[in-house]
Amino acid sequence: MSRETAGTADDREPGTDPLLRIEDVRKSYGSEEVLRDVSMTVDRGDVEVLVGPSGSGKSTLLQCINRLTEVDSGRIFLEDLEITAPETDPNEVRGRIGMVFQDINLFTHLTARKNVTLGLEKVRGMDREEARLRADEELDRVGLADQADSYPAQLSGGQKQRVGIARALAMDPELMLFDEPTSALDPELSNEVLAVMEQLVEEGMTMVVVTHEMRFARGGATGITFLDEGEIVERGPPETLFENPDHERTARFFESIRHD
Numbered sequence: 515m516s517r518e519t520a521g522t523a524d525d526r527e528p529g530t531d532p533l534l535r536i537e538d539v540r541k542s543y544g545s546e547e548v549l550r551d552v553s554m555t556v557d558r559g560d561v562e563v564l565v566g567p568s569g570s571g572k573s574t575l576l577q578c579i580n581r582l583t584e585v586d587s588g589r590i591f592l593e594d595l596e597i598t599a600p601e602t603d604p605n606e607v608r609g610r611i612g613m614v615f616q617d618i619n620l621f622t623h624l625t626a627r628k629n630v631t632l633g634l635e636k637v638r639g640m641d642r643e644e645a646r647l648r649a650d651e652e653l654d655r656v657g658l659a660d661q662a663d664s665y666p667a668q669l670s671g672g673q674k675q676r677v678g679i680a681r682a683l684a685m686d687p688e689l690m691l692f693d694e695p696t697s698a699l700d701p702e703l704s705n706e707v708l709a710v711m712e713q714l715v716e717e718g719m720t721m722v723v724v725t726h727e728m729r730f731a732r733g734g735a736t737g738i739t740f741l742d743e744g745e746i747v748e749r750g751p752p753e754t755l756f757e758n759p760d761h762e763r764t765a766r767f768f769e770s771i772r773h774d
């Protein structure tokens with residue numbers, strides 16, 4: 515997929531249609547500084563891929579965006595909602611931002627459809643029938659219309675992850691966060707999850723994605739951010755970061771993963 519099909523970002527000046535703004539975020543666990551002054555803006559329709567060595571702070575940054583972790587300082591905004599403000603309800607944040615994790619945390623005693631309707635009924639207060647219709651639409655969107663009545667144990671890892679994506683999409687999020695959604699899957703099953711993510715890119719979904727799948731990053735991303743030791747070392751279009759990075763650290767990182 516070319517960047518042209520990845521949304522309208524190329525036609526706009528960067529920063530003209532910001533959806534997510536991260537300002538000077540710092541986070542430590544004990545004496546370990548995990549995020550050091552991280553600032554970035556993601557425009558509507560953009561697909562930002564976060565890469566970096568293990569422990570560089572990628573997951574922590576996603577967790578701060580979704581208020582699963584509190585920042586020590588700095589601010590994060592989704593449009594005009596200050597995510598990091600103490601008075602902001604984390605449930606409002608999670609209602610507007612969908613998240614897909616590496617661990618596929620479906621309820622094992624519920625069917626695929628029920629896993630999707632649960633949030634719609636409990637959080638959105640939808641009635642059963644409306645939630646069911648909505649869930650079936652989203653399961654269809656991820657190619658699982660025929661598995662709505664299956665239980666997680668009857669599904670492959672890739673199918674379970676797609677139910678997780680359908681569950682997040684059902685809440686009609688403005689932003690989707692993906693934290694290594696394919697790293698627990700075999701290559702074949704990864705591909706079916708990546709295909710769904712690529713379809714979301716084409717639909718214009720704004721996404722922040724932590725992934726080791728450089729094929730997705732090259733094809734789907736509008737921007738790549740390279741984090742190392744909690745700092746943004748470099749950020750730019752995929753072709754620049756992959757082929758002609760400004761920083762030696764970035765070049766070394768991409769070189770190292772080429773030999774994985």
Ligand SMILES: Nc1ncnc2c1ncn2[C@@H]1O[C@H](COP(=O)(O)OP(=O)(O)OP(=O)(O)O)[C@@H](O)[C@H]1O
Nearest residue numbers: 543546548566567568569570571572573574575724
């Ligand atoms: N809840 C926590 N308590 C203590 N330390 C944590 C916690 N979460 C993360 N860390 C530490 O913060 C650092 C950054 O972790 P993080 O998971 O954000 O990195 P990452 O770039 O996503 O790594 P990976 O690619 O291995 O998932 C690591 O040293 C990790 O051990």
